[in-house]
Amino acid sequence: xxxxxxxxxxxxxxxxxxxxxxxxxxxxxxxxxxxxxxxxxxxxxxxxxxxxxxxxxxxxxxxxxxxxxxxxxxxxxxxxxxxxxxxxxxxxxxxxxxxxxxxxxxxxxxxxxxxxxxxxxxxxxxxxxxxxxxxxxxxxxxxxxxxxxxxxxxxxxxxxxxxxxxxxxxxxxxxxxxxxxxxxxxxxxxxxxxxxxxxxxxxxxxxxxxxxxxxxxxxxxxxxxxxxxxxxxxxxxxxxxx
Amino acid sequence: xxxxxxxxxxxxxxxxxxxxxxxxxxxxxxxxxxxxxxxxxxxxxxxxxxxxxxxxxxxxxxxxxxxxxxxxxxxxxxxxx
Numbered sequence: 578x579x580x581x582x583x584x585x586x587x588x589x590x591x592x593x594x595x596x597x598x599x600x601x602x603x604x605x606x607x608x609x610x611x612x613x614x615x616x617x618x619x620x621x622x623x624x625x626x627x628x629x630x631x632x633x634x635x636x637x638x639x640x641x642x643x644x645x646x647x648x649x650x651x652x653x654x655x656x657x658x659x660x661x662x663x664x665x666x667x668x669x670x671x672x673x674x675x676x677x678x679x680x681x682x683x684x685x686x687x688x689x690x691x692x693x694x695x696x697x698x699x700x701x702x703x704x705x706x707x708x709x710x711x712x713x714x715x716x717x718x719x720x721x722x723x724x725x726x727x728x729x730x731x732x733x734x735x736x737x738x739x740x741x742x743x744x745x746x747x748x749x750x751x752x753x754x755x756x757x758x759x760x761x762x763x764x765x766x767x768x769x770x771x772x773x774x775x776x777x778x779x780x781x782x783x784x785x786x787x788x789x790x791x792x793x794x795x796x797x798x799x800x801x802x803x804x805x806x807x808x809x810x811x812x813x814x815x816x817x818x819x
Numbered sequence: 820x821x822x823x824x825x826x827x828x829x830x831x832x833x834x835x836x837x838x839x840x841x842x843x844x845x846x847x848x849x850x851x852x853x854x855x856x857x858x859x860x861x862x863x864x865x866x867x868x869x870x871x872x873x874x875x876x877x878x879x880x881x882x883x884x885x886x887x888x889x890x891x892x893x894x895x896x897x898x899x900x
Contacts, residue, residue, distance in 0.1 A: 578883035586887060587894050599884055606888055610895045632879050639873035640880070640888045646870075647851045648898035654822050656850030656900050663846045670844060672882065703866035712861055757897040764821040774822045778857055 601627035602637045609641040609792030614731020616795050631800065635686060635697070638793050642700065646789035652756035653764070653781050687797050692734060695797045696790065707786055713775040715740070722780040723787035726753035730791040742770030745780065752781065753788045824853035829860065850900065 585593040590603045601624040608617035624634055650656075659667060690701040708719045717740045724736035726749050739746045744766040751759050767777050825848065830838070834856055838848050855862050872878060874885045893900065 578887050610892050636873045636878045643870040644889050644892040648893055648896040650854050651850055651900035652898055654820050666845045699865035699869035703863040706863035707861055
């Protein structure tokens with residue numbers, strides 16, 4: 578993408594010279610990132626008015642989840658920044674790899690998880706596995722990390738007390754709301770409390786998962802509601818005439 | 820990096836070879852790839868399937884659009900990565 582166009586979007590996405598379809602998608606990404614706990618009624622209406630089909634909205638939700646997850650992990654662990662040359666080589670590799678990835682959408686795009694919350698099917702499977710599989714940390718610790726970050730962003734779900742050392746709660750708060758403020762001392766405090774690097778990794782990805790899920794969980798019920806209306810209209814065409 | 824994600828002991832040999840190749844070509848292994856492979860048993864294949872919906876060839880968004888959305892979200896999160 579043209580770097581000037583990217584800068585224009587970062588400066589003011591509402592007035593940047595971009596297609597309305599893309600602006601509507603950015604609006605939804607903004608809602609899922611900034612106000613993840615609120616159902617994004619307005620942003621979704623704008624997407625529909627701009628002609629975005631449901632598949633595009635679901636793909637946008639995937640992008641929002643992806644980067645809300647990885648941004649938090651990147652800040653927590655302080656990923657090294659690639660140089661410009663490395664970035665170009667990486668883009669070339671990703672072009673080749675992503676052009677090979679063709680993922681068919683699942684037949685049923687979402688389903689209720691074990692906790693009764695609607696999520697995309699793949700995401701629910703990934704969440705359940707990440708929280709329940711055998712690992713260095715206990716499932717209870719990962720579950721509480723995931724629930725803590727989700728609840729901090731407004732997710733309406735039960736959050737058991739954080740299972741782990743006292744320094745874990747403040748760490749997860751930062752991870753959830755402003756991961757860019759995590760500093761070396763935060764991770765060192767977890768290590769000093771006896772958590773290994775593997776354990777810190779596990780609670781961090783569980784926490785990032787919880788935080789990144791919130792926006793998607795707010796969006797999916799609205800999409801399901803739209804789908805039900807469309808199905809009802811298809812089953813009873815006269816309804817659309819009334 | 821605060822956690823040594825480069826040297827995960829649970830990566831199977833094919834994965835280690837893949838990372839070696841990326842390091843040779845690019846000059847570093849990007850953090851997201853290290854994250855998804857550091858403790859691979861934690862990451863269900865459906866996670867990779869879900870996150871590639873938005874950036875893969877089947878996405879309704881072009882590569883450039885997906886990059887713009889990712890830059891936008893990273894900026895909202897004040898994440899410089």
